[in-house]
Amino acid sequence: MTATHCPSFSFRRVGAMVLRHWYLLRSSWPRLFELMYWPMVQMFMWGFLQLGVAQAAGGTAITATATFLAAFFLWDLLFRGQLGFSMSFLEEMWARNLPNLMISPLRPIEFVMSLMAMSVIRLAVGFVPVTIMAIWFFGFNLWGLGIALAVFFANLFLTAWAMGMFCSGLVLRNGMGAEGLTWSLMFILLPLACVYYPVTTLPGWLQPVAWALPPTAVFEGMRALVLEHTFRPDLMVWAFNLNALWFLAGALSFVFLLRGARKAGSLIAVGE
Amino acid sequence: MHAHLPAIEADRLAKHYGESVAVDGISFAIEAGSITGLLGGNGAGKTTTIGMIMGLIAPTGGNVKVFGADMAKEPYRALYRMNFESPYVDLPHRLTVRENLKVFGLLYGLDNVSARIEKLASELDLAEFVDRAAGKLSAGQKTRVALAKALINEPDVLVLDEPTASLDPDTADWIRSHLERYRARKNATILLASHNMYEVERLCDRVIMMKRGQIVDDGAPQELIARYGRHNLEEVFLDVARGRREPNFAKDAAQ
Numbered sequence: 001m002t003a004t005h006c007p008s009f010s011f012r013r014v015g016a017m018v019l020r021h022w023y024l025l026r027s028s029w030p031r032l033f034e035l036m037y038w039p040m041v042q043m044f045m046w047g048f049l050q051l052g053v054a055q056a057a058g059g060t061a062i063t064a065t066a067t068f069l070a071a072f073f074l075w076d077l078l079f080r081g082q083l084g085f086s087m088s089f090l091e092e093m094w095a096r097n098l099p100n101l102m103i104s105p106l107r108p109i110e111f112v113m114s115l116m117a118m119s120v121i122r123l124a125v126g127f128v129p130v131t132i133m134a135i136w137f138f139g140f141n142l143w144g145l146g147i148a149l150a151v152f153f154a155n156l157f158l159t160a161w162a163m164g165m166f167c168s169g170l171v172l173r174n175g176m177g178a179e180g181l182t183w184s185l186m187f188i189l190l191p192l193a194c195v196y197y198p199v200t201t202l203p204g205w206l207q208p209v210a211w212a213l214p215p216t217a218v219f220e221g222m223r224a225l226v227l228e229h230t231f232r233p234d235l236m237v238w239a240f241n242l243n244a245l246w247f248l249a250g251a252l253s254f255v256f257l258l259r260g261a262r263k264a265g266s267l268i269a270v271g272e
Numbered sequence: 273m274h275a276h277l278p279a280i281e282a283d284r285l286a287k288h289y290g291e292s293v294a295v296d297g298i299s300f301a302i303e304a305g306s307i308t309g310l311l312g313g314n315g316a317g318k319t320t321t322i323g324m325i326m327g328l329i330a331p332t333g334g335n336v337k338v339f340g341a342d343m344a345k346e347p348y349r350a351l352y353r354m355n356f357e358s359p360y361v362d363l364p365h366r367l368t369v370r371e372n373l374k375v376f377g378l379l380y381g382l383d384n385v386s387a388r389i390e391k392l393a394s395e396l397d398l399a400e401f402v403d404r405a406a407g408k409l410s411a412g413q414k415t416r417v418a419l420a421k422a423l424i425n426e427p428d429v430l431v432l433d434e435p436t437a438s439l440d441p442d443t444a445d446w447i448r449s450h451l452e453r454y455r456a457r458k459n460a461t462i463l464l465a466s467h468n469m470y471e472v473e474r475l476c477d478r479v480i481m482m483k484r485g486q487i488v489d490d491g492a493p494q495e496l497i498a499r500y501g502r503h504n505l506e507e508v509f510l511d512v513a514r515g516r517r518e519p520n521f522a523k524d525a526a527q
Contacts (some may be wrong), residue, residue: 006352006381016378023371024364027405086516096362100421103326104379105352262330265289 006105013106017114021088022121039076043130046072046139067226068196069140073131074152074222075195077123078215079186081160082167084119086182089168091183102267108258112251115168116161145222148231151219155236158243159214160186162250162254169257175266195219214242279304279429279461280325284334287320287485292383294320296485297334305459306430307451308522309472309493311505312482313513318465321482322431325463328358342376350429357422358433359415365407365416369398369417369427372406375425380425392420396450412443419447423454429461430454444468448475469506479505481512486514 025031046068054064092098101111131142143149167182189195192206193215199207210216217239221232261267278301287295295317302308310318312350323329324336327347340351363372369474370389370526377385393399396416401409406417415435422430435451436444448471455462466472472479473493481489481496489496493505510516 006348008348010381012381013379016375019366019378020371020375023367023375027366091364095364096360097359097364099326099328099356099358100363100376101379102328103351103354103356104376105348105381106379107348112424120303259330262328265287265320265323265329267328270317 009107010105013110014117017106017111018117018121020033021091021114021118024091025122025125029216032125035122036129037126039080039126039130040133042072042076043069044135044137047134047140048073051138054103063227066137067223068221069134069138070142070226071196071219073134073142074125074156074215074218075190077127077153078156078160078189080123080126080159082118082163082186083136083183084122085115085161085164085224089120089164090171090179090182092169092232093179095147108255111255112165115164116157119160119164120157145225146223148221149204151236152222155214155218155239155243158240158247159189162243162246164256166252169236169254172254172261172267173257173264175269189213189215192216193219211238212242214239214246217242236254277304278302278337279306280336280338280463282334282336285321285324285331285336286333287317287324287329288332293485295324295331298482298485298487299334300480300487302461302463304461305355305455306477307455307462307464307475308463309476309479310463310482311469311472311479315484316482317485318477318482319433320485322356322433322463322465326354326431326483327351338490352425353427354429354431355422355425355427356431356433357418357435359418359437360433361418363417365422366405366516367403369402369409369420373420376421376424382425387406392423396420396423411438412440415439415443415447417522419433419450422499425456427460428458429463431463435464436466436468444471451475469504471511473505481509483512 035132047065048066050065093100107143134142145152163186167178167185170178170181189192192214194202194210195215199210199216199220202210215234221235221239224230224232280302280440282298282300284297284299285295286293286297298317298321306385309319310317320329324331325338325343327343330344335344337343338350338354341347343350373389373392374385377388382388389402393402396419398416398420401413406414409417417434422432432451436447439447452475454460462475464472464475476493479491479493479496480487489499491499492493496508497503497505502508502511
């Protein structure tokens, strides 16, 4: 029964890990509910807030609400994309299952790919129903952004996975004491990536910092699309280039921190 | 496979954490098909040694090879032929036993996972709770499931860290009998870290005794008992742990 060989990469092993997390989601309604609950609360809060502000200011309520809801959805995709990656990783730590995986033929790249797949699955479970609710409540159809949306999604997922690899690596190396960072690290991007306002709002010296963040170009591109009905391929190319660097940095940090964890002995003593 | 190749071979294997020395340049070779006990008090370096054998911990010095594969540099050459069980490692609690075994069966590249699960369920008497969540099992049932996971790929090298800790004597005896049968059937190499001297005496062909990161003695259980002039391995263990007699095995071997 012992396998006679062990391929250096196997989609079957990636699939096994996705199956493991699917079994977990399926068996736990609170986990499924949580995926939908917070995006729904946020969608209502931002939707009604912007509707109220726009009506009071006498502006075009629909355009203002659409801009903020689009920004909210894309931010939620970025945040929950990273959280979906990191949470699936943390499930292994909480279950004290990580040593079992690390002594199996599962390669780090397969492990990371399964976490990426889970971040998409977890996001889809919560995100899709909430975007449909937004059509009904606020007349905002995110999917109406068309093919541009796929480009936005691809860019945001790349950033989310880069951050997810970095955060998971920190937990691997430093134990559960670093868990809090997986929840909060992404928020540093919220003011700097200009999610809810244009880059020109920032002081001049901070604008280059904002442009070094891949999501900034996505949010600028989204505003150009919603407000001016213009798709900006230049911004998307810029975002993809930056994301290539971020993804590489995320992957290298994961490998480096995993190596550090083996040196520190923290893989066998999973805990604080 | 090379018949002459030791299943596990450590050469001046060392692990330091800053100033603290967990494993201090130990060397040993374990023949394929043997059951070897790794004995020592708390902090002797057993778990660190096991961690390095499994590729979970990077050595500071020396190396450890499994079937010739350096576990720090090329662990995946050997990992698919190995497995591990420890009471300090769990399986996901919300997954059923069958789901857990299926996931690991796929990770180890088995062709017919369902048939393997049925066989293990029969051999390890899991049928009654194979569709129950792993977190809802008794300690004895959990140990049997952990053993099933460790045997899912029919490993050539099985590393067990206190496989019968906190089990009642009946379940513990049952596990030991199963391990004996598995070794006999598969000619597997088993490395066992345990504080249960009766268990080690019964199962092991050879015992490696560790203290403060070093190997202080090595031999068959009956040899050690005779060498220390004691009645059982527990008395030998106490002699070593309390320093009543501490042969310098490394020096003897060098001479």
